[in-house]
Amino acid sequence: MFFASDNWAGAHPLISERLTKEAAGFASAYGTSELDRSIEARFSDIFETDVAVFYVATGTAANSLALASLARPGGVTFAHSEAHVIEDELGAPDFFSGMRMIEVAGPLGKMDAESLKAQIARFPQDAVHHGRANSVTLTQATEQGTVYELSEIETLTQIARENGLGVHMDGARFANALVALGATPAEMTWKRGVNVLSFGGTKNGCWCAEAIVFFDPAKAREMPFMRKRAAQLFSKSRFISAQLAAYLDSDLWLDLARHANGMADRLRDGLAASNTARLAWGTQSNEVFAVIPRATAKSAEDKGAKFYEWPTPKDVAETIQKDESLIRLVTSFATTTEDVDRFLDILQQA
DSSP: OBOSOGGGSOOOHHHHHHHHHHTSSOOOSTTOSHHHHHHHHHHHHHHTSOOEEEEESSHHHHHHHHHHHHOOTTEEEEEETTOHHHHSSTTHHHHHHOOEEEEEOOGGGOOOHHHHHHHHHTSOTTOTTTOEEEEEEEESSOTTSOOOOHHHHHHHHHHHHHTTOEEEEEETTHHHHHHHHTOOHHHHTGGGTOOEEEEEOGGGTOSSOEEEEESSGGGGTTHHHHHHHTTOOOSSTHHHHHHHHHHHGGGHHHHHHHHHHHHHHHHHHHHHTOSSOEESSOOOSSEEEEEEEHHHHHHHHHTTOBOEEOOOOGGGGGGSOTTEEEEEEEOOTTOOHHHHHHHHHHHHHO
16 A cells, blocks of 8 residues: 555556667667657647657756756746745755745645735846846646646736746646646646646656656757756666657556546545545645544554655644644555555554
């Protein structure tokens, strides 16, 4: 019962098979092989526009370099107060971009439009001593398992455009958000005003596949140099392309995300019907947050369940008692109905 994170899961068999196939023979390096070029073209097909694609090793590298591509001297970037770029990346986005991350409030992981406007107003373009507004980064799906609706993305990107700011989307769980909305990749990104995307595959069945996607290739001219200087240029890039070839073929990536989201739905339904646990808030992706008695959490862990106790957000702190734990449960392409049902049975027995 592995619910700690979707990056605990292995690689999907079709992706492993394609990696094994690519291990034989020779191919030109540093993103110049036929396979590399074909995957970049595939991204353009998926997003319904010409894009520039750059592989990196981790989601942190993708976020950091994507934001660096938007940076100006003295710039600040606006992110939700609990976004991964603020909470979990050890200042890497600040380090690579030379910008500061400025927190924006909003319930359940989503930036509030009025709060974003207020924070932008604190950093006018001539604010030499305090920094100037530069970019906005949105996490889709969010760190709290919620998903920005298309209209919400458009509202926030419109605020950014009105202030001359670039927009980045952290898509570590991009596929999960996409299938939750029933939208197309284009509808959730550039058609809503997003300029650059961190496209994550590692959490959704790949071995190690993260990419930076520019929706205006002309804006990506400096990225080859930035990526090399950041030690993120793969020599055997065909192994990333091999993963993505299998991942994107026949919409496997969307099927894997649908499965993960479906397992999360099963968890949500079970928790909603439980007498011993309850949902902390509603989520739409493959992350579920539950409140359970501490003794029950200990019992579940003793019986093999893996999950994280989660820091309590301020907006729900009053609903959680001292003898209760807030836990995060993350499903993946490898989660089974048996995993979910066994976990729910343990909670009920406790």
